[in-house]
Amino acid sequence: DGGITQSPKYLFRKEGQNVTLSCEQNLNHDAMYWYRQDPGQGLRLIYYSQIVNDFQKGDIAEGYSVSREKKESFPLTVTSAQKNPTAFYLCASSILPGGRAKNIQYFGAGTRLSVL
Amino acid sequence: GESVGLHLPTLSVQEGDNSIINCAYSNSASDYFIWYKQESGKGPQFIIDIRSNMDKRQGQRVTVLLNKTVKHLSLQIAATQPGDSAVYFCADAYNQGGKLIFGQGTELSVKP
Numbered sequence: 001d002g003g004i005t006q007s008p009k010y011l012f013r014k015e016g017q018n019v020t021l022s023c024e025q026n027l028n029h030d031a032m033y034w035y036r037q038d039p040g041q042g043l044r045l046i047y048y049s050q051i052v053n054d055f056q057k058g059d060i061a062e063g064y065s066v067s068r069e070k071k072e073s074f075p076l077t078v079t080s081a082q083k084n085p086t087a088f089y090l091c092a093s094s095i096l097p098g099g100r101a102k103n104i105q106y107f108g109a110g111t112r113l114s115v116l
Numbered sequence: 117g118e119s120v121g122l123h124l125p126t127l128s129v130q131e132g133d134n135s136i137i138n139c140a141y142s143n144s145a146s147d148y149f150i151w152y153k154q155e156s157g158k159g160p161q162f163i164i165d166i167r168s169n170m171d172k173r174q175g176q177r178v179t180v181l182l183n184k185t186v187k188h189l190s191l192q193i194a195a196t197q198p199g200d201s202a203v204y205f206c207a208d209a210y211n212q213g214g215k216l217i218f219g220q221g222t223e224l225s226v227k228p
Binding site for chain 2: 004006041042044058090097103
């Protein structure tokens with residue numbers, strides 16, 4: 001069953017704690033993305049990666065960090081510097097954008113992060 | 117910077133009626149758009165896409181119209197069903213390193 005798997009589905013963070021959200025894909029996609037979604041809002045890009053060992057900041061990268069050590073994995077760490085982390089986090093993947101390629105991003109089921 | 121906006125945050129329709137969800141974009145160079153459907157508590161799902169060399173594209177019960185003159189696109193859902201209840205997003209997929217620019221979303225409610 002191909003797709004994008006995010007875990008956990010629900011996550012709770014204590015004050016001052018770093019937490020890591022997992023994202024794994026078996027679609028053989030080169031590009032992976034992390035978005036944040038707040039209630040009633042659209043998706044805002046946190047980080048994205050087009051190739052292993054390389055990633056770029058999105059629009060709201062402050063307080064977050066990522067790594068891309070393997071093509072299929074793109075974990076997101078929400079650090080203690082992120083003062084308002086409560087949100088729905090979505091991971092996506094796509095073929096490498098460029099030329100006439102269609103940049104359709106395919107999404108996981110999301111992780112809902114709350115602060116205790 | 118570029119932006120994408122939806123005209124109405126909520127839309128309520130009767131089951132069996134047609135639904136029309138509108139979206140405006142700001143970047144004249146944008147040449148590719150994607151519509152997503154997001155059900156409650158789930159990730160967005162791809163519905164349909166359209167390139168700027170087309171004015172209209174049809175899928176199963178869905179049609180997307182693109183008006184480049186006024187930078188507007190719409191998603192039409194025929195014979196709306198309860199299972200169509202969700203938030204619908206348009207995304208500007210103009211090739212800027214693969215980044216998508218999402219609108220705020222329109223929540224579609226289908227009344228039985």
